[in-house]
Amino acid sequence: MSISHSQKPAAGNGSATTAPAPHFPRCADCALRRSGNFAPITPTELAFIQDFRRENRLAAPGTVFIRESSTDGKLYTLYAGWAFRFKTLSDGRRQILNFLLPGDFIGMQQHFNDGAAYGVEALTPVSLCVFPQTGLLGLFKELPGLGFDLTWLSASQKTVLDENLLTTGRRNAAERVAMLMLQLFQRAERVGLVVDGAIEFPLNQQHVADALGLSLVHTNKTMRRLLAMGLYKIENGWLSLRDTKALKRLADADDALLRPVPLI
Amino acid sequence: MSISHSQKPAAGNGSATTAPAPHFPRCADCALRRSGNFAPITPTELAFIQDFRRENRLAAPGTVFIRESSTDGKLYTLYAGWAFRFKTLSDGRRQILNFLLPGDFIGMQQHFNDGAAYGVEALTPVSLCVFPQTGLLGLFKELPGLGFDLTWLSASQKTVLDENLLTTGRRNAAERVAMLMLQLFQRAERVGLVVDGAIEFPLNQQHVADALGLSLVHTNKTMRRLLAMGLYKIENGWLSLRDTKALKRLADADDALLRPVPLI
DNA sequence: CGATGGTTTGACGCTACTCAACATAAGTGG
DNA sequence: CCACTTATGTTGAGTAGCGTCAAACCATCG
Known part of the structure; x- marks a missing residue:
């Protein structure tokens, strides 16, 4: 990095x-x-x-x-x-x-x-x-x-919003957490932010809760559960996914490879 | 129309x-x-x-x-x-x-x-x-x-998505229903779809539920409640808002006037 | 007339929320 | 160095909101 x-x-x-x-x-x-x-x-x-x-x-x-x-x-x-x-x-x-x-x-x-x-x-x-x-x-x-590229970027962000809307609207707590981690990891990967199989994870649980439309307490309990299941790991603010397959299965996420986007 | x-x-x-x-x-x-x-x-x-x-x-x-x-x-x-x-x-x-x-x-x-x-x-x-x-x-x-206009349209749609994400993530059932009606009315108004103070309302309750991230049954009960409160009316598939003030208060919606957008 | 799609209502259960307390770490000022 | 504060995470108990199941109702249509 x-x-x-x-x-x-x-x-x-x-x-x-x-x-x-x-x-x-x-x-x-x-x-x-x-x-x-x-x-x-x-x-x-x-x-x-x-x-x-x-x-x-x-x-x-x-x-x-x-x-x-x-x-x-x-x-x-x-x-x-x-x-x-x-x-x-x-x-x-x-x-x-x-x-x-x-x-x-x-x-x-x-x-x-x-x-x-x-x-x-x-x-x-x-x-x-x-x-x-x-x-x-x-x-x-x-x-x-460049105008084209701006539109491109806008479209990409819209795709993320679509995902997030599906998540808050129709996924349960565990699925939401799984989805968030997968999405962030995937996006970080695209811009080369993966180091030793881990990405920085600067969110606290309040951020996670606010992103997923959950309460802080329930977010905590859900994250603990997924942690105990060995699906992910956070150490010193770095996130690594320990069982990507299970996370994807849980979140019902497709593994579409993210393509490069423009940089303005 | x-x-x-x-x-x-x-x-x-x-x-x-x-x-x-x-x-x-x-x-x-x-x-x-x-x-x-x-x-x-x-x-x-x-x-x-x-x-x-x-x-x-x-x-x-x-x-x-x-x-x-x-x-x-x-x-x-x-x-x-x-x-x-x-x-x-x-x-x-x-x-x-x-x-x-x-x-x-x-x-x-x-x-x-x-x-x-x-x-x-x-x-x-x-x-x-x-x-x-x-x-x-x-x-x-x-x-x-025209490219500019396309970007403009894309940005407008993103704004709607932002709204919807806030709605499904942080509003309760009654607030969600209120928000949906206000938003649709406002948007329909912008494109001149208001007739006699009403707009067409072609959604069934399943649509409403799927848009708001609620179950069909709970959507029904919530809509009935708002109806009984005299907040809105749907007759023959036409929606009119009977108490816009109350709806806005309930949904915590701002009344930003929507400006015209381009048409491609 | 039965079939169909949509709406309505009640009963019940679970997910997720609220309240509350405690734990831990790190920072602050004396 | 210690008492204090602040931010964050953790856990339990009780509850409410919303989901699920089931059945009835109603209008329209063939």
Whole structure:
């Protein structure tokens, strides 16, 4: 893993949510792109992205860098770290819509609908590439291929949402937990985040509960049960699947191989 | 309403799922577009769409015109009628992901991911504009504005999915029912489907249950309760909201006014 | 008239929620 | 270094909401 935050939570990061990123590479040197896990791109497009990118941003775990009420439609690419999109009801009930991994593009919806209507929060220390919302139509006009890629990314995220909707709507607690682990593992795998058969797992049980539409207590009991069944293992914040077959059988998940997606 | 199917279910339609549409207007005469409920478009773009459209298609209620296993990535615009997207588990549990109203664009995800992974079924007799999947990139290149619009539509649908995920994940039965009615009414309103303060309501209780992640029986009891409370009314398949305020309070729904979206 | 699809109601059981307490680890300030 | 706090995980007890089963009702249609 290129940028790791799991060795030490790096408490020094503190509340420096908008510190100018000191060591951000140029897009041409983007470590993420170089990993070879993303769809290819033309040099022209790469140059355009570099130019389109306005700033970089770091955020500490727990930072809500898009608020649910936000109206400024900035666009982000998650460069490193984990985050999640969420919505809340006025009495505090929270639903995590989906988790965001490196390469995920954030903020398209705000640009079209008025305002965000969903929040985004960092799970780990994250670094973000920030793009202005104004140039969007220009991007489509100058480099249609990039517009195409944006639509592609949007479609991919929709597929994840579909999955999650099926999960919260129709799967029971054990199936939900199994599904979440499989999905996260699969997605992390696609972007090259598997190390020694394990992926970072920065969620606490409250996150799991909020993602699956379960209560904290019941989530705990369910996770313990699957743990006792030897289906997975979490050590020092790293998740490994000990019985993928059983997990898939339990979750009724298909093992469609995830193909590379573009990186903007 | 321009094309009505609610007067009589038109059982004569039978299984003519691929009958050549006899009376489909040219895009320039599109009744839907003329309704003035969609974002404006340039004449060039209109001409392109007309040319892009390959065929038209009618389907009777209950017709699954995109199967979950489908791999051919045809694109559709729902011209008239209601439909819904769904996913199923192998033991038959079904989750309705979202309902489709006139103007909704269908099939983008298949084009990018391999295969559909979701099905689409007609709720009423529907008419569809069919586009080939191959020309998509060309569309982006020739008329970036249309590509932009496609992304726009995709973002709008994602917003609906977010809502639905919050609903199934964190709202209780009564709140879910209230939310569904509000959402459908609002969306129908945007495309000019409100007649005398009511909208067509072609869902049966099984549909409602599958959309909300509830059992049929519990859905029935919940709907009865809200009915008794005087929150809504369904007569002859037409839904009217009798106490919008109370519904919104119950569902904890914001009353964001939906803006027009593009029509492809 | 029976058949069919949808709605309605009651009885009962289980899944998942709430409340509450305790455990553990790590951080904080004195 | 220790008392204190905070965040997170764990477990038990009791309960409510929702699911399942079953049967009846109702309208439409052939």
